[in-house]
Amino acid sequence: MKRTILLISIFIFPISLFAQEKKQPNIILMIGDGMGLSQITAGMYSNGNKTALEEFTFIGLSKTHSHNSLVTDSAASGTAMASGVKTLNGVIGINIKNQKVKSILEISKERGYQTGLIATSSIVHATPASFYAKVLSRKEYQKIALQMSESVVDYFIGGGQKHFNNRSDNRNLLKEMKDYDIVSSLSRFDKSEAAKIGLFTNRDEPNRISDGTRIPLKDAVSSVLNQLDQDKKPFFLMVEGSQIDWGGHANEMSYVLSEYNDFNDAIQTVLDYTKNMPNTLIIVTADHETGGLSIPKGKIKNFRVEGTFSTIGHTATMVPVFTKGPSAEIFSGIYDNTSIFKKMLKVVNE
Ligand SMILES: [Zn+2]
Structure with a gap:
């Protein structure tokens, strides 16, 4: 008996190590x-019939409805993906029983992960906010900023600085x-050796990429990945191409296409960067469709697309949902957007 226990412990000890x-x-x-899918299709054809999404191995479909509406907003769908609950449109990080819910970013931090958030909107906008804030209205930007300042986000890049230093409570x-080391440029972000680093890309909402003044999303992604890579810990990073939605609301095809292109470049950068990081799950999805875009005509000769919008709202x-890497296969099929959280949680709990 004693010998058996000894033998078992000899075998188990190195395995547990x-x-x-x-x-x-x-x-x-x-x-x-x-x-x-129409935004992806239009972006793909107008980019010479190519998209970085073709490198992904598994594809699923996500049902985006919120608790109270067939058509969701970014707050409810962001909360569904970040925390696994269907809530009311406009609500961030709080379920329908009025309870605050933890996000995958917060849970992964508890499991020893490093965390990052990047958006081409302000960092307090509904989608990025869903990963750290708990507010009844997405418009409570100053409250969201306060929650951001106390969050477990290690690295962030996005706009919206005014909500932090030009406030009605006079706090800075x-x-x-x-x-945090709050830096003023990407090169300073790269050079910083602080444990937590933030870069505000704009006082308010960042400009559209076609204006030529905004940091390309791929550059922001490279800088944050460089910092995360140096930490030698597992990491959770959320990257949002925020303004594809704004192009849809504006019913402006060129706006949609340029923002899609910026996002597509960032996806390609992630794919290239993680080639020697095989233990990385990449998920690319959307919170909802905007504009009711369809592509009734175009030209095959140069893959030019002509889009028609059916609404200035969401649909x-x-x-x-495109996935690649460990556990990518569990994202195939049709499921609620809340399952994206549940599937990520499974990966984090492995
Ligand atoms: Zn929208």
Whole structure:
């Protein structure tokens, strides 16, 4: 009997040591706000019939409806993906029983992950806010900023600085965020050796990419990945192509296409960067479709597309989910957007 126990412990001890050393998978969740299948199709054809999404191995479809509406907004769908609950349109991080819910970013932090958020909108906008804030209205930007300043986000890049340092309570959150190095450029972001780093790309909402003044999303992604890579810990990173949605609301095809292109470049950068990081799950999806875009005509000669919008709002159409890396296969099929959280949680808990 004693000998059996001794033998078992000899065999189990090195295995448990190995298990502790094994790193949990990195997760990179990329959300194209308002990026339905028509936006992807239009972006692909107008980019010479190519998209980075063709490199993905598994594809699923996500049902985007919120608790109270067939057509969701970004707050409810962001909360569904971040925390796994269907809530009311406009609500962030709070379920229909009025309880605050933890996000996958917060849960992964508890499991020893490093965390990052990048958006081409302000960092307090509904989608990025869904990963750290708990508010009854997405428009409570100052409250969201305060929650951001106290969050477990290690690295962030996005706009919206005014909500931190030009506030009705006269607080300057930038001064209060002593654990962060708040930098003013990407090169300073790269050089910083602080444990937490933030870069505001704009006082308010960042410009559209076609204006030529905005940092390309791929550059922001490279800088954050460089910092995360140096930390030698597993990481959770959310990247949002925020303004594909704004192009849809404006019913402006060129706006949709340029923002899709910026997002597509960022996806390609993630794919290239993670070639030697095989333990990385990449998920690309959307929170909903915007504009009711269809492509009734175009030209085959140079793959020129002509789109027609059917609304200035969002639509209820399902959105695709593209995955690559460890556990990518569990994202195939048709499921609610809340399952994206549940599937990521499974990966984090491995
Ligand atoms: Zn929208």
